[in-house]
Amino acid sequence: MGVGPYTVRSNVRRGPYATITVEGRVEPSKPGQFYMVRGDWGADPLLGRPLSILSDDPSQGVLRFLLKIFGEGSRRLHELEPGQKVHALGPLGRPFPRGAAERGGKPALVGGGVGVPPLVYLAEAFAREGRSFSFLQGARTKDDLVCLEELAALGVQPEVTTEDGSEGERGLVTAPLKRAIEMGAPVVYACGPEGMLKAVAALCRGRVPSYLSLEARMACGYGVCLGCVVPVVRDGVRSYERVCQEGPVFEGEVVEWP
Amino acid sequence: MGVGPYTVRSNVRRGPYATITVEGRVEPSKPGQFYMVRGDWGADPLLGRPLSILSDDPSQGVLRFLLKIFGEGSRRLHELEPGQKVHALGPLGRPFPRGAAERGGKPALVGGGVGVPPLVYLAEAFAREGRSFSFLQGARTKDDLVCLEELAALGVQPEVTTEDGSEGERGLVTAPLKRAIEMGAPVVYACGPEGMLKAVAALCRGRVPSYLSLEARMACGYGVCLGCVVPVVRDGVRSYERVCQEGPVFEGEVVEWP
Amino acid sequence: MAVEMAVTLGSLRLKNPVMLASGCCGYGLDMESYLDLNRLGGACLKGLSVAGSEGNPPPRIWETQGGMINAIGLQNVGTRRFIEEKAPRLRGYDTAFVANFYGHTVEEYVEAARQLDAEPCLAALEMNISCPNIQEGGIHFGTDPAMVHAVTKACREVMRKPLWVKLSPNASDVVAVARAAEEAGADALTCINTMPAMAIDVERREFRIWNKIGGLSGPALRPIAIRIVYQVSRAVKIPVVGIGGVATANDAIEFLLAGAKAVQVGTALFADPQCPYSILDGIEAYCERHGFLSVEALIGQIKDPGPRPGCHE
Amino acid sequence: MAVEMAVTLGSLRLKNPVMLASGCCGYGLDMESYLDLNRLGGACLKGLSVAGSEGNPPPRIWETQGGMINAIGLQNVGTRRFIEEKAPRLRGYDTAFVANFYGHTVEEYVEAARQLDAEPCLAALEMNISCPNIQEGGIHFGTDPAMVHAVTKACREVMRKPLWVKLSPNASDVVAVARAAEEAGADALTCINTMPAMAIDVERREFRIWNKIGGLSGPALRPIAIRIVYQVSRAVKIPVVGIGGVATANDAIEFLLAGAKAVQVGTALFADPQCPYSILDGIEAYCERHGFLSVEALIGQIKDPGPRPGCHE
């Protein structure tokens, strides 16, 4: 487990988005895992921010994140300059389970906004293994599409939906997902805004296993504070599970939505 | 009174020292005045840090400080990079009074450490006015001598004392000051560590007026918090006066030392 | 859409809900170079006592993470000199000046209240009860509902102007203290004063503050203040004024939603004496964005799910 | 020069003064990937009750300036399951595990104390009194000296292990609460628990925390905690354990100089689970630099000028 000082190698900003590359000692990770990331500043902000791994390279000691400005913490990370120090703790959490993908057919990867990075990482793994899959990205508008370069570099043609029709198909990502399921997708992997995940879970329920990467406010990221829980129902029993430890990836079937 | 956003133009570091130049709307100031300076960060550190004006140029909107790392606040200021925003409030406080310098003879300017910058500013004013003066700088060791370039640019040859003799005369700055007073200095201006100021005040008492720029912890810098007081005795009456408002320059005669 | 910014605290109308906090704006006059006081809802002046005080020896302040500690020792010129020397210069303003006052005995409080009540430039008096009661072995007035009741009642009886009581966060049951003040005739409650705190210079093994203990203020305190404003404003009928770590419009709106009718800005003035302007602009913009026609319409408008008896850890 | 790092709290010897705080290290086991628990003075485990608790619904946490608010709702597996499932895995360690426990009635406290007292892996029990007493209308135990006396005494009577009482900062007179716990037989006092606090999402006009009120922890709290450790350690004879915002060696030394015999690290673990190592190294280096042969020699060694009765503002 890396608990390390890292140095910003580059920070490429595009509007509220930033692709941040840091260098340091990097432990091997799997798609869906994340780091708790914090700048080298005072006690405000105090806590790290959970960021999914977009890609990493332990042999080169390199780690990449895609960040969107949300509040104060992400704004401060967005402003990091090359050479500055950051603290990052990870890789954390359970990755996307791969078992169901073995069954043949094209797994569907469904991402929206800052939920796209872990799916890009998953796509990279699938691509490396020579598996085919479909990649669906939904956004409100054209400017909110992310990681298009990374996907192009992997040779992935994402099926894009935008709510305003400014790019790709007009509408929600559930439309192409429905088609993908009908085409026999053996499993769905999704990460994105709550509304999207809820719709994906509803669509998949009873038809195809879905694995959803959830977001929750986190203090520690490694299981000790019990701050990040979500209600889940397993075998009829409801309990709180930690997004940072039992998740962030949960089976769509077990998640109890607010 | 400037309450402004400024931008760091340059930050030239030498060990724990940094010469920081910022740009923005700059109000005219006088030697001995200071600014409250804060980076554009969260609530930690919370307050500005008082920094003497080393030089400024209202027409160009430029302001310069010499900073030494002391604790966390100054460490953060030391790390500022060109292009970053800073908040600065000033010019604040009462400048060195010039009346006594009119009397003829060479005023003695005595500085140590981060007390040197306001005296460099004063020297610049004297030099511009074509007045002669002597400039004494005391330090523990060679590496703690500051503003040598600025002084050279003004054509000022400082008389240097170091406690370890690594540069200039070995000993304390009071030795050359004593000689300067004997040579008829009409007034002494001093800024530096408390021990130095106390010794200067003692040496000058009853012989020559001295004006000492004091340091104190400050919250506001503009007179409202009453946090920065020092005890002074005027006409036999003891009271607390604000270093930021009645000072930072006080007559050596009135200061009550701890 | 013009947002009505005025708020009413009992008989007192403030042109907007943003005031300066006591001890953080001197006697108002020192702010003149930075702020047009007439643009503010009002200003609470530095705490006054009948005898005045030279204050504590330095060091008086220390910065902490997200806050600061002060033990100024309530340095002030005394009510008499305030009225003679400072008040005349405040009379020309069109804003609500509130005199903050204190004593070490009930009699001292009453005498200060009586004198200040006669000063025309003052819109209200704010009673600081975070002081030791020297008749009761130095227990702080503000921690004990009975003492708060007594001192409030005694002052109320000699006054005509609105009497605000400024509560200390350092009470086991701040709601009981609030109710005691209300019952005794307080016209408004200011929540909150600073929290007793300490810091140590480990290299010298010395207290950072001459007085050893000082008051913690600033953003660090805000979550405590918001909680108290929420609890108190639901327990009393008189208006509550929120204070503690307000630096931005969002901070102020947090207090208003929690139930405060106005806010005071203290420590934040030190880093930026003009922050009240951006707070005011931000409140107005917020009201417009959320369709509130007036600030009054916003007060206490947190969506409240009712009792939540869970544990705090 | 080798610094003796061990400290003694009554009958209990800790190999060094740095412990993990309750609620911030789970049942100790979750820290294993980051810390060698055997290098620490000890670890206080997540608060336990006889019945266990599923905890509060989310959201449970919110970050504030210099601190955070939590209302986990004391989620725990219950004393029975702790003893059966967790404790066996703690038995192999050579460090002091302290079980933190709570109840909503005196009887619940006593039963938890009785069960945990029998568990061999535990070096001491720490009683969390920042909980509502449902028999007394929900008043928090920790704010009332009489209730603290009663619950401490009742637990002390059924136990053999050292009993630590963890004080709440939310008491008008924390020294009176401390004395009550001491008189009732507490073996040590942990100062302090979190301070009740609130935050509001102004855009949604909702509470940031499901429970509305949560506990403030982190550096923001430290000046309050230092003050309480100083006041309490001078008022009682039993050892005091300091807690609140410890993140660096300097922070820990502040507590030791103020009078704490050991410190606990809570919130700071979240940002850096390995900070206890640097705290330990820093304390050792400090002792060397200042010529202290042992940590014990440092405790309470602030240069104290005696009573300072000045006002806090």
Ligand SMILES: Cc1cc2nc3c(=O)[nH]c(=O)nc-3n(C[C@H](O)[C@H](O)[C@H](O)COP(=O)(O)OP(=O)(O)OC[C@H]3O[C@@H](n4cnc5c(N)ncnc54)[C@H](O)[C@@H]3O)c2cc1C
């Ligand atoms: C497992 C996981 C992976 C994530 N991956 C990415 C990523 O790759 N890129 C990216 O841009 N964002 C990602 N996020 C979301 C990101 O963590 C939040 O946007 C960020 O924490 C917001 O912090 P803030 O200070 O800007 O916002 P504020 O609202 O000011 O934050 C206040 C507090 O709320 C928490 N918080 C607020 N929103 C969220 C949220 N949506 N999720 C979790 N915590 C939140 C913050 O951590 C902080 O403690 C991820 C979240 C999780 C849980």
Ligand SMILES: Cc1cc2nc3c(=O)[nH]c(=O)nc-3n(C[C@H](O)[C@H](O)[C@H](O)COP(=O)(O)OP(=O)(O)OC[C@H]3O[C@@H](n4cnc5c(N)ncnc54)[C@H](O)[C@@H]3O)c2cc1C
């Ligand atoms: C009028 C005036 C002019 C100054 N000019 C300069 C200058 O030109 N260059 C320079 O490097 N320094 C100057 N100083 C000193 C500088 O302000 C302090 O070194 C700085 O505030 C230390 O902050 P810190 O956070 O690094 O230290 P910390 O000790 O961590 O600071 C904690 C608190 O103590 C205060 N503090 C600590 N030391 C001092 C001190 N010596 N004086 C005032 N406050 C202090 C800080 O402002 C802060 O509030 C000046 C001080 C004053 C009063």
Ligand SMILES: Cc1cc2nc3c(=O)[nH]c(=O)nc-3n(C[C@H](O)[C@H](O)[C@H](O)COP(=O)(O)O)c2cc1C
């Ligand atoms: C330097 C200073 C002096 C203060 N003096 C007084 C005072 O004289 N009377 C009073 O009632 N409160 C006084 N206070 C408390 C503030 O009015 C306010 O209650 C507290 O600081 C919290 O608000 P803030 O976080 O906005 O500063 C003082 C606070 C500070 C920081």
Ligand SMILES: Cc1cc2nc3c(=O)[nH]c(=O)nc-3n(C[C@H](O)[C@H](O)[C@H](O)COP(=O)(O)O)c2cc1C
């Ligand atoms: C997430 C969280 C959970 C906590 N749970 C408990 C608990 O179960 N029992 C308890 O006595 N204190 C609990 N605390 C309080 C801490 O032990 C500690 O007293 C407080 O957080 C102050 O210390 P810190 O600033 O180092 O965190 C909890 C604190 C946090 C942040």
Ligand code: FES
């Ligand atoms: S973030 Fe702390 S347990 Fe998940």
Ligand code: FES
């Ligand atoms: S620093 Fe506030 S009065 Fe001088």
